[in-house]
Structure formats: C-alpha cells, structure tokens
Amino acid sequence: MSAASPVSLRPPPSGYAEWLVDLKGRIHTAQQRAALAVNRELVGLYWHIGSEILARQAKQGWGARVIDRLAQDLRSAFPDMKGFSPRNLKYMRAFAQAWPEPEFVQQVAAQLPWFHLCTLLDKLKTRAERDWYLVQAVEHNWSRNVLAIQIETRLKDRSGTALTNFDARLPKPQSDLARESLKDPYRLDFLGLGKEAEERDIESALVQHITQFLLELGAGFAYVGRQVHVEVGGDDFFIDLLFYHLKLRCYVVVEIKAGKFKPEHLGQLGFYLTAVDAQIKSEHDGATIGLLLCKTKNKVVAEYALRDSSRPMGIAEYQLIESLPTTLQTSLPSIEQIEQELTDGGEEEQE
Incomplete structure (x- = not known):
C-alpha cells in the first residue's frame, strides 16, 4: 500500500476551503456556459442548413432526393462530424420551416438542446403549441423525457x-x-x-x-x-x-x-x-x-x-387511468427512429 502524499496530510491554510468552493463554482459555471455556447452554434448551424434546403427546393425545384445526396456529401466532407444523416437533415428542414425567424431561433430556441427541439417537431403540429412547450422547457429546465411526458399528457x-x-x-x-x-x-x-x-x-x-x-x-x-x-x-x-x-x-x-x-x-x-x-x-x-x-x-x-x-x-x-387522447403525430420520422439511427449507424446524439 503506497504512502499517502505529504500534501494530502497537511492541513489546508486558512481560507483555502472557501476559496476551493468558489473555484469549483466558477469552473462549473464556465462549463455550463461553454456547453450552452456549443449548443447555440449547433442549433444555429442546423437552422441555416434547413433554411438553405427549403429555399433551394422552392426556388430551383429540387426534389426530396437532394437530401440523400447532401447527406452523403456532407458525411464525406466531414467524416468526424455527426448529425448529417438524411433523417436529421429532414429535421433541420422542418426546424427552419417551423421557426422561420432567425432572431427567435437565436434568442429562444437555441436555449434548448437539438433533440428537445426535435421532440417538439415530432409530437406537436402547431406553432402555438410548440412555442408554449418550448418556453416552459426553457423556464423549468426540463429534460427531454420530462418534455415528452408533459406533451403526451397535454399539459x-x-x-x-x-x-x-x-x-x-x-x-x-x-x-x-x-x-x-x-x-x-x-x-x-x-x-x-x-x-x-x-x-x-x-x-x-x-x-x-x-x-x-x-x-x-x-x-x-x-x-x-x-x-x-x-x-x-x-x-x-x-x-x-x-x-x-x-x-x-x-x-x-x-x-x-x-x-x-x-x-x-x-x-x-x-x-x-x-x-x-x-x-x-x-x-x-x-x-x-x-x-x-x-x-x-x-x-x-x-x-x-x-x-x-x-x-x-x-x-x-x-x-386514475389513462383517458387523455394521444397527441397526433407529424409525418416526420419519430424521434426514436432518428436516435436509433444516430446511435447504431455511427452517429451519436448531439445533446
């Protein structure tokens, strides 16, 4: 059994414990800010890609197959970057269509992780409903599972x-x-x-x-x-x-x-x-x-x-028993399907 380090045996100087607590808090806050900044950039990128797909399909008449081609080319160009499956590109397009205002995306929507937003797209059909649950999720810091439960129980x-x-x-x-x-x-x-x-x-x-x-x-x-x-x-x-x-x-x-x-x-x-x-x-x-x-x-x-x-x-x-109507699903692939693809198909969920 190795001897304890001399440093660990020495009592800390006066005020050290309080200083350590403060440093831990600052590091934790910095980690949260960094994660939030990364998420904002990711959501912003996905919205931009979705907007470009919408615009080019509308103006140049590109069909749905362009998404498969784009997914293949983006994966080839960025092999270490996840999230460019055809299904995820369809979510990007739906995301830009659901929230066409870049200001709203940057200031509100980007406060949620990408798969929270996919859940809103997957389980809700109207802008009013999506906005309401989005704001609630941000305010109460819901996990994605809690968000799904609140939607399914028609909160x-x-x-x-x-x-x-x-x-x-x-x-x-x-x-x-x-x-x-x-x-x-x-x-x-x-x-x-x-x-x-x-x-x-x-x-x-x-x-x-x-x-x-x-x-x-x-x-x-x-x-x-x-x-x-x-x-x-x-x-x-x-x-x-x-x-x-x-x-x-x-x-x-x-x-x-x-x-x-x-x-x-x-x-x-x-x-x-x-x-x-x-x-x-x-x-x-x-x-x-x-x-x-x-x-x-x-x-x-x-x-x-x-x-x-x-x-x-x-x-x-x-x-005491389930009697509330089931929320209607959209025509998008389900959030479970895309998660399965990103996990098993070599791409990881980006939350």
Whole structure:
C-alpha cells in the first residue's frame, strides 16, 4: 500500500476551503456556459442548413432526393462530424420551416438542446403549441423525457383550468400565478390504482410516488408532509397532503375525495386552511390556498360553492387511468427512429 502524499496530510491554510468552493463554482459555471455556447452554434448551424434546403427546393425545384445526396456529401466532407444523416437533415428542414425567424431561433430556441427541439417537431403540429412547450422547457429546465411526458399528457390544455375563486380571494398578480399553478384534470394513472380506489389508498400511493406527483403538480411545489397533524380546541385533525409553493410563497393544502364533489367538502378544506394560517405559516408567507381533488364534479355546483367560500380554493378532478387522447403525430420520422439511427449507424446524439 503506497504512502499517502505529504500534501494530502497537511492541513489546508486558512481560507483555502472557501476559496476551493468558489473555484469549483466558477469552473462549473464556465462549463455550463461553454456547453450552452456549443449548443447555440449547433442549433444555429442546423437552422441555416434547413433554411438553405427549403429555399433551394422552392426556388430551383429540387426534389426530396437532394437530401440523400447532401447527406452523403456532407458525411464525406466531414467524416468526424455527426448529425448529417438524411433523417436529421429532414429535421433541420422542418426546424427552419417551423421557426422561420432567425432572431427567435437565436434568442429562444437555441436555449434548448437539438433533440428537445426535435421532440417538439415530432409530437406537436402547431406553432402555438410548440412555442408554449418550448418556453416552459426553457423556464423549468426540463429534460427531454420530462418534455415528452408533459406533451403526451397535454399539459398546455390542462394548465390553469381548475375551478377557483382566486380572483376574488387573492390580490393580483398572486391570483393569476395561483390559478396557472393548478390544472384540471390531474393525471394520476402512474399510481396503478383502479377506478374505485379509496381516499387513503390514493393518498398513500401519491406519497410513494411523490416524485411523479410533484412533476404532475408542476413547477414550484415542494412536499411538506402527509396526514399533517393540527390541534384545534383540544381536538386532533389531520391534513391529507401539505405542500409549499416556492413561487407563491405559501402553503398549499391538498384534500382528496374519492367520490363526487359535494359543497360540504369545501367547509372541511377551509377549516384546514385557517388552521395552517394560524399554526404553521409564518408572517412572511402568503395566505394558504387549498386544492380539492375529487373523482368527478358538477361544474355549476362547484362554482356556487366556491362563491360562498371566503378562503382561496380550487377544485379539480383526478384520473386514475389513462383517458387523455394521444397527441397526433407529424409525418416526420419519430424521434426514436432518428436516435436509433444516430446511435447504431455511427452517429451519436448531439445533446
């Protein structure tokens, strides 16, 4: 066994540890900036190639076979550079067609890795949808897998759709942010439970799958606890699930009802909000908000019940089995196909 280095045995000088932490942070930041700069250049290059293909096919009447010829010639000219397969060139053309403005590409689209952009092209058909998910992916730093999940579960269509009384019970802009933080319905099919699951079963499964549940809840939610105990007047009460929202700076009480929504459910939820405000939240936290998750709801009844509530609350349904429609696919080769080609065919994914 070799002797330890004399340097490793000596105690570091005063201030060394703090300096090392600072240097590590600077190196990490520089690495991130370098990676981002490389990605910007790559995305910009791909957009330019796609634009050239579009322009020349339109003006000179070149057919689709020119892409195969171009792929062959580019591979011959740059044998060490990956990404010039016919499939990837088709994505470049689709990329330039989907976002024709170079300014948008440079300032917004280039913040995402290339295969994130391919996922947007592959799974979405309209500019509005692609832009919405692109901005969300940049803002929340989604991995490509998370981006695909959010698209497949139709996050855009569900965001901000829960019934709430936030406009009347919260000041702006907090009311707008709170409303956008909730969705309807919540998709809980990852729990593996049947339609008739009881409230406690759902609650237990959500805690067991808390990472996936936090992803479904959306950005900003932090898990605090399950069956959180509050004592009021000597009686014990237990909150189903308690979260804290980092952007709203407030606690969020989630109550689960296995059946159809009833107006009296809001009375119980309101009681818990009052208890949290009185016993848990600090003076720096905003008013606690509540989310009631129920199997079904009569929209008119729910709207009436929310009008009578003095506390900020929302009502949304949950789905224990997959029932949302599958997103229509485009005519492009799938992202899986091109990844397989780039991996097995001698070209590596450039992320």
